[in-house]
Amino acid sequence: MSTRVAGALIGVVFGVVLSWSGMTSPEVIREGLLFQSSYLFLFFGGAVTTAFVGLRILRRRAPRALLTGERVRWETVRPERRHVAGSLLFGVGWGVSGACPGPIATQLGQGIAWGVPTTVGLVLGIVLFGRLQARGRAKSSVIPSPVAADATA
Amino acid sequence: MVHSQLPWFVGGPVLGLCVVAMRWLMNERLGVMGAWTDVVDTVSAKRLSFGPFGWMLFGLIAGAAVFALIAGGPDFHGYGWLTDTFDSTLLIVAILFACGVLIGLGTKIAGGCTSGNGLSGNAMASPASLVATMTFFATGIAVTVLTEALIS
Numbered sequence: 423m424s425t426r427v428a429g430a431l432i433g434v435v436f437g438v439v440l441s442w443s444g445m446t447s448p449e450v451i452r453e454g455l456l457f458q459s460s461y462l463f464l465f466f467g468g469a470v471t472t473a474f475v476g477l478r479i480l481r482r483r484a485p486r487a488l489l490t491g492e493r494v495r496w497e498t499v500r501p502e503r504r505h506v507a508g509s510l511l512f513g514v515g516w517g518v519s520g521a522c523p524g525p526i527a528t529q530l531g532q533g534i535a536w537g538v539p540t541t542v543g544l545v546l547g548i549v550l551f552g553r554l555q556a557r558g559r560a561k562s563s564v565i566p567s568p569v570a571a572d573a574t575a
Numbered sequence: 576m577v578h579s580q581l582p583w584f585v586g587g588p589v590l591g592l593c594v595v596a597m598r599w600l601m602n603e604r605l606g607v608m609g610a611w612t613d614v615v616d617t618v619s620a621k622r623l624s625f626g627p628f629g630w631m632l633f634g635l636i637a638g639a640a641v642f643a644l645i646a647g648g649p650d651f652h653g654y655g656w657l658t659d660t661f662d663s664t665l666l667i668v669a670i671l672f673a674c675g676v677l678i679g680l681g682t683k684i685a686g687g688c689t690s691g692n693g694l695s696g697n698a699m700a701s702p703a704s705l706v707a708t709m710t711f712f713a714t715g716i717a718v719t720v721l722t723e724a725l726i727s
Contacts, residue, residue, distance in 0.1 A: 425600070425601045425626075425627040426625070426626065426627050426630045427630070428596075428600045428601065428627060429597075429601075429626070429627030429628060429629075429630040429631040429634065430630040430631065430633060430634040430637075431634060432593050432596055432597055432605070432631055432634065433610070433630065433631035433632060433633065433634020433635040433636075433637070433638060434634040434635075434637055434638040434641070435589065435593055435634075435638065436590065436593050436607075436631070436634070436635055436638065437634060437635035437636065437637065437638025437639040437641075437642070438638040438639070438641065438642050439581065439586045439589050439590055439593075440590075440635070440638075440639065441638065441639045441642035441643070441646075441650055442580070442581040442586065442642060443580060443581045443583070443586035444580045444581075444650060444651075446639065446650050446651070447650050447651040447655070448651075448654060448655035448656075448657070449651060449655040449656075450580075452655055452656060452719055455715050455716050455719040455720075456716075456719055456720065456723060461580070461583055464583040464584070464587065465583040465586055465587045465590075466587065466693065466694075467587065468583055468584055468586075468587020468588050468591065469586075469587040469588065469590040469591040469594075469694055470591065470693070470694060470697050470698055471587075471591065472587065472588040472590075472591025472592060472595075473590075473591035473592075473594035473595055473694055473695065473698035474591075474697070474698040474700070476591060476592060476594070476595035476698075477594070477595055477598060477698050477699060480595060480598055480599055484599060487598070487599065487600060487601050487602040488599060488600050489600045489601050490600075490601045490602060492601070492602040493602070494598060494599065494602050495602070496598070496602075496604065496699050496701075498699060498700060498701040498702060498703075499686070499696070499701045499702070499703035499704070500702060500703060501702050501703045501705075501706040501707075502703065504684050504685060504686070505685050505686065505692075505703045505704075505706050505707040505710070506685075506706060506707070506710050507684060507685070508680075508681045508682060508683065508684030508685025508686070508707070509681065509682075509685045509692075509706075509707040509708075509710035509711040509714065510681070510710055510711075510714050511677045511678075511680060511681030511684065512677065512678055512681030512682050512685060512688065512711050512714075513681075513710060513711040513712070513713070513714020513715045513717075513718065514674075514677050514681075514714060514718050515673075515674040515675070515676075515677030515678035515681060516674075516678065516689075516711060516714075516715045516718075517714060517715040517716070517717070517718025517719045517722070518670065518674050518718060518722065519657075519670070519671055519674035519675075519678070520655055520656075521674070521678070522607075522678060522682075522688050522689040523607040523608050523610075523611055523678065523679075523682060523688045523689070523690070524607040524635065524688070524689065524690055526675070526678070527607065527610075527611075527632055527635040527636050527639070528635060528636070528638070528639035528642075529639075530636055530639070531635065531636035531637065531638065531639025531640040531642075531643070532639045532640065532642065532643040532649040532650060533640070533643060533649055534649050534651075534654075536654040536658075536667070536671060539668045539669075539671040539672040539675065540671045540672070540674060540675040540678070541675060542672060542675060543671070543672040543673060543674060543675020543676040543677075543678070543679060544611065544675040544676070544678055544679040545611070545615055545675075545679065546675070546676055546679065547675065547676045547677070547678065547679020547680035547681070547682075547683065548611060548612055548615045548679045548680075548683060549615065549619070550676070550679070550680055551679070551680055551683035551684065552616075
């Protein structure tokens with residue numbers, strides 16, 4: 423199996439779960455952030471706990487990735503100002519729209535037209551970030567240089 | 576069956592296993608922003624040779640489409656508090672567009688979103704992801720509470 427097929431299959435599972443759990447709906451996110459429902463936090467906690475345990479078992483038992491043969495390993499990242507600054511901007515957008523990058527994609531998939539303006543903005547944000555990086559703002563402590571940026575972010 | 580919300584103790588762990596699968600199969604950090612970026616970068620370069628992350632985004636969209644087909648329609652109608660509060664479609668579109676820019680730029684600066692930092696980064700016990708997650712949850716809660724107070 424190629425890594426592309428694997429990526430697509432993982433995406434399908436992720437997309438079905440984000441839809442079936444209601445995470446695609448801004449109302450479900452809002453109820454969570456207003457502490458009217460515990461679902462969001464239980465769901466998120468269940469996901470992080472499973473991944474935390476699973477990754478630790480994996481690192482101990484599987485030295486090589488199945489498809490690429492790479493060593494299964496990861497580096498942790500030291501917190502910098504950009505992690506706070508970027509997450510502040512993201513938190514404002516998330517709080518107002520009740521959507522984040524995964525649910526924006528599943529809104530499109532479900533055919534929800536309100537997902538279109540959010541998507542256009544998201545794509546513009548990515549392009550804007552690339553421009554800021556290219557313009558040599560890399561020395562800024564908030565816009566990371568291409569080399570310092572987290573690998574898959 | 577698809578009309579009732581999937582229990583959190585099923586949905587949460589399945590998402591967690593997606594993070595483990597990404598690492599086990601190709602030693603990558605699962606992050607939806609990485610998926611969006613792959614598609615934007617590849618299309619900007621006038622190519623169509625998407626990597627595993629780009630294909631993950633297509634899978635996400637396809638999975639949601641299959642869900643909507645089986646469920647007989649989307650998961651929700653209207654757009655939550657925005658369509659309940661404002662009558663002007665143009666205004667809501669402008670608000671959602673601005674939110675999209677904040678989400679895109681913010682998560683790129685922070686090196687991850689709810690999945691990249693929130694799920695995968697925290698599962699790897701990466702201090703930067705913990706800081707990012709606390710920041711976006713605190714900000715998200717504050718903004719939600721504030722807007723709720725303003726409209727009621």
